[in-house]
Every structure is written in C-alpha cells, then in structure tokens.
Amino acid sequence: MKTGNRKRGTDMNRVDKLLKDIKDLKVQGARNVAKAGIRAIIWTVEDSKAKTKGQLAEELRRARGRIMHVRPTEPMLRNMMREYVDFAVSEIAGRPTASIGDLKRRIIQDEEKYMLGMEKSIANVAEFGAMILPDRGTVVTHCHSSTVTAILRKGHADGKKISVVCCETRPRFQGRMTAANLAKAGLDVTLTVDMGVNRFMKKADMVVVGADAVTTMGDLINKVGTSALARIARMNDVSFYSAAELYKYDPLSIYGARETIEERDPKEVWEKPPKGVKISNPAFDATAARYINGYITEMGVVPPQALWGVAMKKLAEGMR
Numbered sequence: 001m002k003t004g005n006r007k008r009g010t011d012m013n014r015v016d017k018l019l020k021d022i023k024d025l026k027v028q029g030a031r032n033v034a035k036a037g038i039r040a041i042i043w044t045v046e047d048s049k050a051k052t053k054g055q056l057a058e059e060l061r062r063a064r065g066r067i068m069h070v071r072p073t074e075p076m077l078r079n080m081m082r083e084y085v086d087f088a089v090s091e092i093a094g095r096p097t098a099s100i101g102d103l104k105r106r107i108i109q110d111e112e113k114y115m116l117g118m119e120k121s122i123a124n125v126a127e128f129g130a131m132i133l134p135d136r137g138t139v140v141t142h143c144h145s146s147t148v149t150a151i152l153r154k155g156h157a158d159g160k161k162i163s164v165v166c167c168e169t170r171p172r173f174q175g176r177m178t179a180a181n182l183a184k185a186g187l188d189v190t191l192t193v194d195m196g197v198n199r200f201m202k203k204a205d206m207v208v209v210g211a212d213a214v215t216t217m218g219d220l221i222n223k224v225g226t227s228a229l230a231r232i233a234r235m236n237d238v239s240f241y242s243a244a245e246l247y248k249y250d251p252l253s254i255y256g257a258r259e260t261i262e263e264r265d266p267k268e269v270w271e272k273p274p275k276g277v278k279i280s281n282p283a284f285d286a287t288a289a290r291y292i293n294g295y296i297t298e299m300g301v302v303p304p305q306a307l308w309g310v311a312m313k314k315l316a317e318g319m320r
C-alpha cells in the first residue's frame, strides 16, 4: 500500500488521500480496503493534535465514521473499523493514568497484532481452499480476489495441476490482475472476455470467487457478473464456492438490512456516451445461497446457511 505525506499546496492530508485512493480503486478488493482502513486509523492517531483524551477518542470516532462508508459494500471494512476503534476507545477510557502519548503508542502498536491475525486467517483460508481444489483440472474465477489467488497459489505449490480461467471483469479489468498474478506464480492461465466464460464452463471442475459481503441468508455480494457465473455453473453442474473470511459477514443483515450495491461513475463504462444513452455501472451483484456449494473460510468450508453462526462466533472473539 502506498504511503503519503501531507500534500503541499492542497488541503488534502494523507488520510484524505488514502480514502480517495480507496474510492478510485487504487486500493482494490475487500481485504486490501479493510487493511487500508486500519492504516487510515493509525495515521489519524499519528497526526492527531488532540490535547485531551476525550478529543482523541472523538477524532477516532469521527474518522471511523468517514472510513466505514468510503466504499458502501464492504462489511469487512466496517467490522474491522468497529473492532479496532472500540479497542482504541476502551484503551483511552480504561487507562486513566496513561498519557496521550502512551495511549497513541498502544493504539499504533496494536496494528501489528491485528495484521498478524489477518495473515493467519488468509493462510488458513488458503489451506482449506487448496484441499478442495481438483488434483488436476480447470477452475474458473472472476475479478481479482487476493483470497482466491492465495488458494490457487497454495494448490499449485501443493503440486495440483490447475488451469485457471479468469473473466476479464469489465469495466475496470481486475481479471487482468488475477491472470498476471497467477501466471507469474507458474499456473496455466486463460483470460476470457466476461461472457466468453460460457464455453469454458462445460469442462470446468469448479468456480471459486471472492466475497465482498455475505448475508445472514448465506447470499453472496461480489463483483458484478458473479451471479451470472453462478447460474452458468449450476446449468453445467459445476460446483460454485466463494472464498470469504468470516469478517465478510454483515451482522446487520440479521435484522434484515440489505447490502447497498455501490453504483460507480458511468464514465468507467463510457467516457462520453451519445445523448440519450443511459449507463448502468453497479460494482457488485447478489448471488442467492442456493447457487453456492460452500464458503471457504478460515474455520473450514461451511455451507451458506451455517456461515452466519460461525461468523458471529469469530466476530465475538475478534481478530487479535
């Protein structure tokens, strides 16, 4: 992730710049967005001019509010922001004799423990995911998910002979990133235009995609095009999995909240469309649980209906 200092000649500080990078997809994928959110909290603490503990706590709460909504379809970011800032605020409230400097140091040091938790978690997902990959066969994926590439690279490292078909993923072509990453790791890779995936599905062994959000019903919200892929997989009797760390679960969906689907700038699709042409550019779509064989999580592969129970336990335990 890029770091940045206060930009000369503009009002943009490094936290604003990082949030803009997240919005502009310079930081891409739910995991990386969540990590960048933690970075933004750390920078808020480092750059804080708060003179009292109350001011520091208030700055953290305000920063959390801004960061949480920078990309609306990202419960991992929201879950991590809640947890990290709750920890920071409870440190501030629970250590009456500590100086502001000491408190800031504690909050900043916590990042290391937190990131370690994230690394352990993705290593476990990769381990469980690699186990269910075919020993030899074709796996289809969509967009760029760091979690899916971790699984495929682990499978390859374990000696599985896997050919991967990546959808190019219009309009921002994140599939190219996946293809480049996997080819570099030595896997056999084909990039196809999105709708060209149909002809590969007939000989595919499984589909694995990432996850931006998972609901209590077990439905998946991921890059637009995922739901069509799931249906094509079902028509061809191909198993469909999503690699989703448990922090992708949205606890608000237990009360019936629906995931907001981010609508992106129409210019991503067509810079200057002719008059009278309307552009639709949703970033994500929803895939019903009935199309999903399982979620590959850090606790193992779980059926969609069971995910929320396992995820609530993980959220209660925390990342550290």
Ligand code: RUB
Binding pocket: 025, 027, 028, 029, 030, 031, 032, 142, 143, 144, 145, 146, 147, 148, 174, 209, 210, 211, 212, 222, 223, 283
């Ligand atoms: C990325 C996307 C990815 C998930 C999972 O969308 O849909 O499949 O975020 O990624 P965008 P990861 O490019 O709009 O961010 O497994 O890395 O969390």
